[in-house]
Amino acid sequence: MDRKPHHNKSVMIPSGRIARLGHIGSMASNVAGNMMLGSLMQLGRGQRPVMKDLLLTPRNIERVTEQLSKMRGAAMKIGQLVSMDTGDILPPELAQIMSRLRDAAYAMPPKQLKQVLNEHLPDGWARLFRTFDVNPIAAASIGQVHRVHLKDGRDLALKIQYPGVANSIGSDVANVGVLIKMSGLLPDGFELAPYLEAARQQLHDETDYIQEARQLIRFGQLLKDEPQFAVPAVHTDWSNSKILAMDYMAGGAIEDVAAEPQAIRNQVMTDLISLALSELFEFGVMQTDPNFANYLYAPQTRKIVLLDFGAVLKIDPRTADKYRRLICAGLQGDTDDLMIAAQDMGVIDATTGGAHRARIVQMIHQVFDMIRDGGAIDFTDQTLSKQLQAEGLALYKDGFLPPVLPVEILLIQRKFAGLFLLGARLGAEVDVADILRAHSGIIR
Incomplete structure (x- = not known):
């Protein structure tokens, strides 16, 4: 797990529904302001404004990407889910926004990280660690991963879920659906709702770290005789629904x-x-x-x-x-x-x-x-x-x-x-x- 995120990209994650809605509202207001300015400029040049062109300007794409990546969770994950170069359900213009989210991972600042650990680990957890690298070795849409050395000799990777992510899935999915519909680029009659529901269900599964631990164990057994693959072992004594402890695995x-x-x-x-x-x-x-x-x-x-x-x-x-x-x-x-x-x-x-x-x-x-x-x-x-x-x-x-x-x-x-x-x-x-x-x- 040697792949490092950009450690200078650290920002508090909005964990409450109201706070996350505020981020969406702020993004929408700024985008609307940019669209209004662009509309006035086009009218001044004697041109008829085209709404999709006003929405998908480089400035708006940058602003939408920035806000979604700061929120993490479903808002960012859906962008990753639909941004593959093949099999997209989105038009290329809107996919620009979503594809930018692949590498736009922010990490929790140390203060918020400590709050999460205090909430989900036993009292006195820090005394059992020999080292804890506060810089994550990976940061993604649902959580971030830290390398730790326990005093008992174990070298672990702790996958730590961002606060508020699981509870905000429904509202985040709905908000991203609004963003996609705002683009006006989907064909008339295209049924977006089933795809959003599939994303919502997958995101709920991904926030259940107990279920993921079971799957890690399952695939470890399925692949135990396949020397070309390595699956990290789970450490159940340090794992729960919000933290998943695994063997640290070296690699690029x-x-x-x-x-x-x-x-x-x-x-x-x-x-x-x-x-x-x-x-x-x-x-x-x-x-x-x-x-x-x-x-x-x-x-x-x-x-x-x-x-x-x-x-x-x-x-x-x-x-x-x-x-x-x-x-x-x-x-x-x-x-x-x-x-x-x-x-x-x-x-x-x-x-x-x-x-x-x-x-x-x-x-x-x-x-x-x-x-x-x-x-x-x-x-x-x-x-x-x-x-x-x-x-x-x-x-x-x-x-x-x-x-x-x-x-x-x-x-x-x-x-x-x-x-x-x-x-x-x-x-x-x-x-x-x-x-x-x-x-x-x-x-x-």
């Missing part, structure tokens, strides 16, 4: 693997894709948050360290079967079976017009054609990705409204999208078809 940011030889980059991505498919087809549970900060890489041991298990999804066996059928149809190039698989998964439904159905299935064909016929895929080649984005935009302009995806499918797709994004970051080249065949039970 997973993105640093980009500096390793090609063979290592390829192996890391092969291992991570194989793990995701094992989760889907064998384990029946999947860690669905593909945030790069959830992985470390230890070059000395060539182990991938898996850190965060707050967003673990139980996989319905029927969902795994749907993916198996989709992969089989895709690798065999069977258009009829692809159409059936896409409908079973909810990508298209009875309201999807025939022309739109054909175009969507053709897009799926393009993905599998690359996987099936290209040998080792060069993840840095963005040709197909840009082509699919252009075709997706053309679908929207043609009036296509996607059906509401089942939450399971949405989260699984997000995991795979994040892995492909990481593959591009690392410059990996992997024979994905072979991995798919090996894990889905498909014979050549």
Whole structure:
């Protein structure tokens, strides 16, 4: 856990609902003021103001990002959830705001940190520590992590939840939903509510550190015979619903693997894709948050360290079967079976017009054609990705409204999208078809 946040970015976290609402109100007032000024300037030039252009100015994007990152919690987490480069449900303009939140982590100041520790650790806790590094080794949307040495010899990482985060999820999600709707960029008829509800439920799961501790133990058992992975052990005597104590695990940011030889980059991505498919087809549970900060890489041991298990999804066996059928149809190039698989998964439904159905299935064909016929895929080649984005935009302009995806499918797709994004970051080249065949039970 050697990845450090920017320690100079320390600010009190608003923990009460009224205080957090005040931050949203302040942000909205400032944004509205900027919009009014921009409107007057455009009118002065004889131009008719366009509201979305007034909202998404660089100054407003900066202000919204700053306020959400100071609040942390759901307000920041939703931005991270929807800011992946593929699989976005947001238009590119609004995604600018959200994507900025990936690296915008503020830490609690020491005074507030001490208050949290006093509230959730036993009296006299400080006397049991040999050292406590007040500078967090990681700071994210739900909590921050500190390295501590106990007098009994243990070297631990304490994940400490920000105050007020769990109680503010509902209001934060609603406020971010208002922000998204304010943009005026979502297609008419787009159903945002189910996605916000999925985010709300996932955030509630992620703030339950007791549940996360159980998942850490579970994945530690599932991967105990897989030498390429390391999962930190849980220390239950220092853990509770707001603090999670784990073994401190040394390693660098997973993105640093980009500096390793090609063979290592390829192996890391092969291992991570194989793990995701094992989760889907064998384990029946999947860690669905593909945030790069959830992985470390230890070059000395060539182990991938898996850190965060707050967003673990139980996989319905029927969902795994749907993916198996989709992969089989895709690798065999069977258009009829692809159409059936896409409908079973909810990508298209009875309201999807025939022309739109054909175009969507053709897009799926393009993905599998690359996987099936290209040998080792060069993840840095963005040709197909840009082509699919252009075709997706053309679908929207043609009036296509996607059906509401089942939450399971949405989260699984997000995991795979994040892995492909990481593959591009690392410059990996992997024979994905072979991995798919090996894990889905498909014979050549």
